[in-house]
Amino acid sequence: MRTVLKRLPLRLHSCLLVFLVLLGGCSDSANPNVQQAVPSPDRSPALLSGLLPSEEVVPAKQLVLGFSQLGSESAWREANTASIREAAEEAGITLRLGNAEQDQQKQFEAIRSFIRDKVDVIAVAPVVQTGWEPILLEIRQAGIPVIIVDRSVNVEDSSLYVTFIGSDFYQEGVKAAKYVIDKMRHHPEAIRIAELQGTVGSTPSIDRGRGFRKLMEERPNLRITMSAPADFTQSGGREVMRTFLQQPEEKWPRVLFSHNDDMAIGAVEAIREAGLVPGKDIIIVSVDGTRRAFEQMVAGNINAVVECNPLLGPLLMQAAAEIMAGRTLPKRMVTPEDIYTQELAAMEVANRKY
Numbered sequence: 636m637r638t639v640l641k642r643l644p645l646r647l648h649s650c651l652l653v654f655l656v657l658l659g660g661c662s663d664s665a666n667p668n669v670q671q672a673v674p675s676p677d678r679s680p681a682l683l684s685g686l687l688p689s690e691e692v693v694p695a696k697q698l699v700l701g702f703s704q705l706g707s708e709s710a711w712r713e714a715n716t717a718s719i720r721e722a723a724e725e726a727g728i729t730l731r732l733g734n735a736e737q738d739q740q741k742q743f744e745a746i747r748s749f750i751r752d753k754v755d756v757i758a759v760a761p762v763v764q765t766g767w768e769p770i771l772l773e774i775r776q777a778g779i780p781v782i783i784v785d786r787s788v789n790v791e792d793s794s795l796y797v798t799f800i801g802s803d804f805y806q807e808g809v810k811a812a813k814y815v816i817d818k819m820r821h822h823p824e825a826i827r828i829a830e831l832q833g834t835v836g837s838t839p840s841i842d843r844g845r846g847f848r849k850l851m852e853e854r855p856n857l858r859i860t861m862s863a864p865a866d867f868t869q870s871g872g873r874e875v876m877r878t879f880l881q882q883p884e885e886k887w888p889r890v891l892f893s894h895n896d897d898m899a900i901g902a903v904e905a906i907r908e909a910g911l912v913p914g915k916d917i918i919i920v921s922v923d924g925t926r927r928a929f930e931q932m933v934a935g936n937i938n939a940v941v942e943c944n945p946l947l948g949p950l951l952m953q954a955a956a957e958i959m960a961g962r963t964l965p966k967r968m969v970t971p972e973d974i975y976t977q978e979l980a981a982m983e984v985a986n987r988k989y
């Protein structure tokens with residue numbers, strides 16, 4: 636691993652060092668162990684040369700990272716996997732990657748194979764929040780450090796993992812709600828909202844739903860009248876939206892909150908099939924910020940998108956290398972994210988990296 640950090644580009648060193656010195660402005664940032672990951676890997680970080688003396692951090696053998704990816708359900712996930720593959724290659728880290736196809740048991744199997752192979756570090760993007768204690772204990776017994784990526788785990792003993800790198804999903808729900816409240820500010824009448832949830836039991840679905848509802852409590856005329864899971868897939872979004880629109884017309888929603896872009900794009904198809912105009916008859920806000928969603932915003936079909944950054948590869952590689960070098964990491968690293976509306980979409984679409 637001595638070679639590993641030498642091969643890590645300087646900008647990766649700088650990314651993590653910036654985590655260590657900047658406090659995040661997100662919902663859990665009151666905790667001193669929460670750091671906001673500024674800048675994000677796609678935003679040309681400033682170079683902080685000389686801050687990591689190579690004698691201290693360069694390990695003796697090549698780092699092997701086992702990564703249990705939860706699936707390939709969305710454009711976000713594809714971008715996340717690609718980012719992790721590319722960053723590993725760039726850093727000279729050997730990556731063992733298992734795709735669990737949204738099945739927690741398959742994640743356990745992949746993790747056990749990483750343990751058998753004696754990898755140096757295990758990273759997990761957990762499909763759901765619960766059920767992780769036993770496998771994390773197995774990893775601990777094997778003496779392998781764990782990094783949680785993207786979605787979180789509900790465990791009583793947080794020392795079972797070193798750090799959790801990913802978005803603040805609760806804040807994403809809050810941002811979506813703020814947009815809806817503002818958009819509907821001239822509508823005192825009762826407004827029906829439909830919600831397309833992601834995978835049942837997953838952190839983004841739970842937390843985006845909570846954040847959104849929290850703000851809706853302040854506006855009694857804005858009510859979620861339909862809500863169902865669609866597994867973060869485009870086909871799921873299309874099917875569930877069809878069932879929403881099979882209701883009598885007086886029950887149709889005026890607003891759709893979709894927990895991700897793929898489901899929103901599926902819903903756009905269903906809305907058209909029903910003879911309605913997406914983005915006008917039904918106001919749509921979704922989460923992720925994929926290029927496809929930006930194109931839909933430019934076309935007027937989606938009204939706003941809350942960003943959720945999947946480009947976590949460089950941060951993950953840096954964290955793995957830092958752990959191997961014996962450094963202490965913040966328990967939580969949060970990626971900074973924005974919200975985009977139709978007005979900004981045309982300007983931004985060409986800049987989207989995923």
Ligand code: AHR
Binds near residue numbers: 785786
């Ligand atoms: O965990 C992140 C979520 O998972 C993304 O919002 C969604 O698109 C993906 O499938």
